[in-house]
Amino acid sequence: MKAQKKLFGNGIAIAALSLLFLISACTPTNNGNSGMLNNDAASAVYVAPGEYDEFYGFFSGGFSGQVSVYGLPSGRLLKVIPVFSQDAEKSWGYNEETKPMLNTSFGFIPWDDAHHPELSQTDGETDGRWLFINGNNTPRVARIGLSTFETEEIIEIPNSGGNHSSPFTTENTEYVVAGTRFSVPYPQKDVAISSYEENFKGMLTFIKVDDEGHMNIAFQVLLPAFDYDLAHSGKGKSHGWTFFTTYNTEQSHTLMEVNASQNDKDFIAAINWKKAEEYIAAGKAKNIPGKHYVNRYDEATHTATSTLVNTVPVLTPEDCPGLVYFLPTPKSPHGVDVDPTGEYIIGSGKLSADLTAHSFTNMLSAIENKEFETTIQGVPVLKYDKVIGGVVKKPGLGPLHTEFDDKGNAYTTFFISSNVVKWKVGTWEVLDIVPTYYSVGHLMIPGGDSKKPQGKYMVALNKITKDRYLPTGPEMNHSAQLYDISGDKMKLLLDFPTVGEPHYAQGISADRIVSKSKKFYPIEENQHPFKALGEGQTKVERSGKTVHVYMTSIRSHFAPDNIEGIQVGDDVYIHLTNLEQDFDVPHGLAVQGARNAELLVMPGQTETMLWQPQREGVFPFYCTDFCSALHQEMQGYLRVSPSGSNTPLKWSLGEEEEEL
Template sequence: MKTLNKIIFTILAIPLLLSGCQTGNSGQSGALSSDVASKVYVKPGEHDEFYAMVSGGFSGQLSVYGLPSGRLFKVIPVFSVDAEKAYGFNEETKPMLNTSHGFIPWDDSHHPELSQTNGETDGRWCFINGNNTPRIARIDLGTFETAEIIELPFSGGNHSSPFTTENTEYVVAGTRFSVPYPQKDMAIEEYKGNFKGALSFISVGEEGDMDIAFQILMPGFDYDLAHSGKGKSHGWTFFTTYNTEESNSLLEVGASQNDKDFIAAINWKKAEEYIAQGKFRTVATEYAHNKYDDATHSATSTIKKSVKVLDPADCPGLVYFLPTPKSPHGVDVDPTGEYIVGNGKLSANLTVHSFDKVQQAIANKSFDGEAYGIPILKMDEIVVGVVEQAGLGPLHTEFDGRGNAYTTFFISSEVVKWKLGSWEVVDRQPTFYSVGHLMIPGGDSKKPNGKYLLAMNKITKDRYLPTGPEVTQSAQLFDISGDKMKLLLDFPTVGEPHYAQGIEAEKIKPRSVRIFKLEDNQHPFAAKSDKETKVVRDGNTVHIYMTMIRSHFTPDNIEGIKVGDKVYWHITNLEQDYDVPHGFSVMGAQNSELLVMPGQTETLLWEPLLEGVIPFYCTDFCSALHQEMQGYVRVSGKNANVPLKWSLGDHM
């Protein structure tokens, strides 16, 4: 019957469709060709072609957008607490934000990085760095939740992170601020020679388990950004440095003295050999490793006690310095793995090193001295090209897979397209304003999808309706399928859209989880049916095992709670239906609501301060009887004798 309807409709629709198209063509072809709106228009009910994972910068989160529409789908809490999703507020996720400094409810998230297989994005995970209290997070792209966070010891300002290797063998994390090594109480002016920069190589297991495989202890420079090699340069990772002057104050002057800084080229396959040979030191330290388990719906935090450290002075062939002009910011490797682009942010030029030439210079020992035992390669012998006077303040470069590179220029507020090999500039487009990173889906992988480019701006001034002194930051979408870049759309973002990664939607859509199976729920306080609901007192701690289903809580009347109790509401959503979360809130809760997915259990701690009968209710509009989804908890005085009692529908 349904199929028949479909067929009939299709037959009826064909002439309609054809005539529709014809009218459109004859009447509007001129207008359409300049109509950029139609290029970003995704019809109601239809899906975008790409996901864009856009970092939230100082919001500490990761936002998920669709491209080309620029529609926002979700803000995933990563490093900052989120009262909406109870992240960092419920008992299950508090351990996610544990560190060696204790519970840290905020961070600054900068660089999303998708996992790769064979140098291509694979849709399994998105990594992102926390700058301030150095951490790396792994977001599961089945649940779109933060699954794991690892802290980084001996790091300060975790900025050159988390860039992946070709098969996600490692994500790397370099420290922006060098710190005393080991960290200790000492005079700041004794920086030079005493501060060190640790570059961490974090191994990633098949199931995503992150582990600091080793750290490389580098001179006390600032390590700004990184990218790993690919193809022929697989096995190497490149970090930019600035402040090779090792200045500890007024860096805006002090760190800009040298004409050249370095790109540090790390041979991590060599590092693996040294580790296997036991050439490392095991250094005692403390850092947190936090994991969320989808079966227990809970996170655990483990404090790890040591890390393996390699010293380049003891490990010949591990690190080389590639001299690169003027405080290079981004370091970007083209899809073939041959070109290593240094974006000297105080320069007008881009410097491109050749991986082949680097290998040759190493073989020929063409060194220009050394720094802290690390050979400096002769610049003339490794530079393959310079993009001359391309703009002011180059920051980052990505690639379209057709032999073109695109670089952002912060000071001149523009994106510049240039050709690999001939180094000529072929197009430039202004951005509004002061662009930082740019993103092409797969644009830092072996297989870019060169259809769109997203430029991320730090400043918008007059571009949107004003909202007081703080105005939104923005992302701008360009069509790069033709010879010239074409601005299609700009849209506001959450926090600072520091960097983003894009991926074909089809790589993720089929993996997206719809419900958690109730039978697989191993939460120690789960009530998997109404029969398992109960209220248990243990001293002044009370555990409420509660269920929720359209459209009631079981139990929904509770008595016998006293002022001064610590009440744990363990609430299981019994729904096994897609897109039916329930919420929970209770008056006077000093933390947040709960937002419980189908099949999940979450726990809210509530410490009532006042006597009375307190209502609680479902916060997520769940059903036609959502407003009926409510209950009461009676709070008696500290010394009251009201017995513990719970019920549902007893007095109909």
């Protein structure tokens, strides 16, 4: 009887199981990760309304040319910071003050490909002062201030093409670097492309960062015409060195996907920048042509200036023994990442299945013992088996990038097999593998490329989205996934779309930034040449065909709000000062027919719109930022008379026919 019952019971269980199987077979599965998305994961990323995230995440926008700021772990978008791309929303690159920021030796370039955000560091730890990011296409490096979350400086990199191995700071932000991914003729000239080996060179640039964050090119290093792909600076014991990966050591110039993938080993170039400083002090640098612009935004004048620099100092390995060494690394290494101790230099051979970890200690003794395989254009190539520290065997396919936690573990992305592998530094043992959705490029752990990682979360930054979210036509925003890495196994918590391409990201404890965040600009510190620090200072001035309007805004009116005497063909510069002195009260300005963008002026700031009226008539202008209950009334009129008309120049607010 008992046995019968049991059998019967088992029968029910089997029936239920098969029913369950049937149901699950009919339900579309979501890449088999549904088991991960339990309540536990939801509460791990839940940040209650009004509460703050634990970390800031700075995600590059890739081809959007911007940086987007997310709160982690919630994945909430906090802000998009325009860097290399004009941004009509914030008037970045449209108003007169920020146009110089996008100036280059090629002229005004309103876009770039923003790849690697890099936080400034002090003693190898992220310090929350600045965020650097490279522009890949027209080589540039930008610096964003983290009290204002605005781009404060952009420096152009001469003698370079494809600024990809950049910016990657040294441990006290002595330098950020800029290595060329595409070697170009040096000096740049009209030559046959097939003369690549003869005429092309690869240039690595070291940009000095001073205490105010101002960037200047300290020196360039002239190297063979390889493709310098990524970089990281040493830390701790390897402080003083910067490592660059190379591919195309074949020095091909066409059908690169095949021709640049022939050598079993390419190189990691190790640059001893402390040695470079010695050579410069010893007068070994030559000043070479290197026309480039340095564009700086001044927080007091709220205005950028663009300065031309004509030459740069260059060092060549032939003149500077000990400056550069090549470390053979399989195969077309992409990322080069230095572990928190500074001992291991991880080269991810993207066409290889293995990860190569060079030992810094071994490298130094190989240099001392002159263990050279050969020398290429004055650069000694160290013997592979003398520098190798360990190999992680076949954890996946297509390794790209590695970041670290604070427990001696490393996390490497594998693009082709679309996963992240956790492994142990030193034992080279694989501990865990998780899938990503899909084709992960970089990954980010807050502080994960510094001396002090905060190994609580890891974000996978993916290149392909496919079916992850509701479809939005052929183009999908790229996806990112947040994993909990506090335990032995990585655990997927959250999946969220990002702005543009989340090429790389940096994360930092929110408390290193929150207290420094500016609330508004004190108006008494405003030194804009066309400021109006009160309604009593507003005026309109004409000089020939140029009209300057000194205008103010405060809830909820412009002063003046009626302006007459403007003529067709004038260049009208409307300088709007926001008189507000309260947190989060911007005022906007839009003028009908203005062929640029709105202004969006923060409290205490002055911004300028160039308006070139084309037609006679009376044109409205208004505030675009919903500032108060009387926001809609925040409007005014500009009267445009024919060119050469006698309409007197006058301006007023409130009272008819009365000047302010």
